[in-house]
Amino acid sequence: MADEHDKSIEQLAMDLAVSYAEIATALGHLPIPIRLPEGLVQPKEAVEGMIRALELMDSEPVPEGVRLDFQVACTSWLNTEDLFRLEVVKPRPYRIAGAVLCLLTASEAIIQAMEWLVENQE
Numbered sequence: 001m002a003d004e005h006d007k008s009i010e011q012l013a014m015d016l017a018v019s020y021a022e023i024a025t026a027l028g029h030l031p032i033p034i035r036l037p038e039g040l041v042q043p044k045e046a047v048e049g050m051i052r053a054l055e056l057m058d059s060e061p062v063p064e065g066v067r068l069d070f071q072v073a074c075t076s077w078l079n080t081e082d083l084f085r086l087e088v089v090k091p092r093p094y095r096i097a098g099a100v101l102c103l104l105t106a107s108e109a110i111i112q113a114m115e116w117l118v119e120n121q122e
Helices: 002-028 043-059 064-089 095-119
Strands: none
Touching (some): 002 043, 002 064, 043 064
């Protein structure tokens, strides 16, 4: 059982990294690009970057729906990161499922935002 749990944690860590990269890419294509830390990013640095992106979104000249998509993506990623940290320290059967749902929400929101960005490229 511990083996299964370890595999789930590893997969969640990889999924978190992929989601971070997708969100970072999308944020970089905004009218006023928002840059998240790149390369080998430590968790604390990633969290701080995502929080900063949330703060900066209010200044973006984009429709409210697009702004909300980015906010949902960033917030869902942060929720996933929180659940991941909790799961590592004190495993609970529902946390990994909750984290996966948060990542799916982030992914859907970023897809919506990217559709708008592609349609409105200059």
